[in-house]
Amino acid sequence: MLLQYANMESDYLLNEDGNEDRSSIQKDNVQKENKSKNTSSSGHTETQVYKKRWYIVMMFSMLAFLQGTVWNTWGPISNSAQAVYHWSDFEIGMFINYADIAFVLTAFPATWLIQNKGLRYGVVTSAAFLTLCSGIRCLPLPDDVFIWAVNAASVLNGVSSCVVNVAPPAISAIWFPMEERTTATAIGSIFAYLGIASSFLIGSVVVGEHKYLPELINSSLINATSSLDIFSTSGTENNYTDLFNIGEQRKKIKTLMYLEFGLCALLLLAVLIHFPSRPPKPPTVSAAVQRSNFLPGILQLFRIVPFG
Numbered sequence: 524m525l526l527q528y529a530n531m532e533s534d535y536l537l538n539e540d541g542n543e544d545r546s547s548i549q550k551d552n553v554q555k556e557n558k559s560k561n562t563s564s565s566g567h568t569e570t571q572v573y574k575k576r577w578y579i580v581m582m583f584s585m586l587a588f589l590q591g592t593v594w595n596t597w598g599p600i601s602n603s604a605q606a607v608y609h610w611s612d613f614e615i616g617m618f619i620n621y622a623d624i625a626f627v628l629t630a631f632p633a634t635w636l637i638q639n640k641g642l643r644y645g646v647v648t649s650a651a652f653l654t655l656c657s658g659i660r661c662l663p664l665p666d667d668v669f670i671w672a673v674n675a676a677s678v679l680n681g682v683s684s685c686v687v688n689v690a691p692p693a694i695s696a697i698w699f700p701m702e703e704r705t706t707a708t709a710i711g712s713i714f715a716y717l718g719i720a721s722s723f724l725i726g727s728v729v730v731g732e733h734k735y736l737p738e739l740i741n742s743s744l745i746n747a748t749s750s751l752d753i754f755s756t757s758g759t760e761n762n763y764t765d766l767f768n769i770g771e772q773r774k775k776i777k778t779l780m781y782l783e784f785g786l787c788a789l790l791l792l793a794v795l796i797h798f799p800s801r802p803p804k805p806p807t808v809s810a811a812v813q814r815s816n817f818l819p820g821i822l823q824l825f826r827i828v829p830f831g
Contacts, residue, residue, distance in 0.1 A: 571804040576698040579642075580707050582798060583694055584714040585790055586650055587687045591718025592725065593657055593783055594622055594680050597673075599726030600776065607773045608666050618677045625681025626688070633685030637693055641800030649686035650791040656680045657784040661777070687715055700806045729782065730775045 597604055601615050637645040656679035659672050691711030695704040 568808050569804050570807055571802070572700050572806045573698070573802050575799075575802065576703075576707070576806070579698050579798070580694060580710055582790070582794055583646060583690065583711050586646060586653070586794070587711060587715040588718035588721070589783070589787055589790060590649070590653055590680065590684050590687045591715040592722045593653060593718075593787070594619065594684065595719045595722040596660075596726070596779070596783065599723045600730045600732070600779070602732050603730050603772050603776060607769055607776060608669065610670065614670065618673060621674055621677040622681035622684065625678045626684050629682050629685045630689065633682075634689050637686065637690060642690065642693060642697065643794075643798050643800040645686045645690060646794050646798055647791075649683045650787070650794050652679045652683040654784070654787040654791045656683060657780070657787045660780045661784050684715075696809075697801050698806060701809075725782075726779065729779045730772070 597615050597618050601612070604610055604615060605612075633645065633649075636648065656676040659676045659679070662669075662672060664672055691708045694711055695707035699707045
């Protein structure tokens with residue numbers, strides 16, 4: 524404070540009469556004071572924390588949740604899918620594998636997209652792929668064609684998952700102050716796993732499964748009556764009597780497809796309406812620092828001996 528007042532005294536100006544022009548000094552000091560309130564002492568960068576940051580992490584978390592749910596659609600209802608579409612365990616297992624392979628192949632392009640085009644481009648692209656993925660599975664296709672549509676949808680889901688997996692640290696760094704970044708990253712990361720967990724609940728509620736369905740699949744009963752929509756299970760080795768309606772199970776599976784597609788489409792609409800890449804002012808000085816270019820950064824990373 525003493526140094527500040529000393530500088531103020533040394534900066535006095537004299538007017539034509541030799542008097543000190545105090546008005547210009549006061550104006551200058553007010554400007555300096557206002558500037559010091561809005562800037563940091565190190566980088567002279569204006570910073571501000573916005574409440575909108577929680578909207579951003581909430582919308583992204585919903586994207587991660589739905590991606591995880593769609594990714595694990597067929598596992599919880601595998602028995603019903605086998606009975607309705609006559610798929611094997613290998614074919615159902617490959618749905619997830621196709622998504623994982625697509626993720627490995629597109630992870631680096633997704634990172635480049637977020638770094639060079641911004642969070643909005645990455646999130647909108649991910650939501651678009653997820654909506655297309657869930658929409659393909661709603662098409663009224665024959666069973667022998669529908670399996671290829673599901674395979675293609677799995678690949679699209681894997682592409683969508685790239686942004687879901689790489690974006691949480693970027694969101695926390697761009698939108699959140701230092702003391703909240705760990706929490707924001709954790710929220711954005713955990714919702715994908717919550718979506719996977721919820722798929723078991725959603726599948727059992729919407730589709731459900733016949734209590735003797737695993738035994739029916741392992742027997743020749745379903746294959747022998749594959750042209751029928753409803754058949755009786757009476758007279759089997761367990762001597763139980765019940766009706767299994769393949770047509771009803773098919774409708775329930777389609778209902779699940781429509782439900783997931785509707786939720787994904789609503790989310791895509793929401794992020795199209797409003798999902799900015801960054802706030803008008805960064806939350807911290809470090810958030811405003813220019814990052815290194817993507818390709819040189821990757822090459823530099825592999826030059827590090829412990830990493831390589």
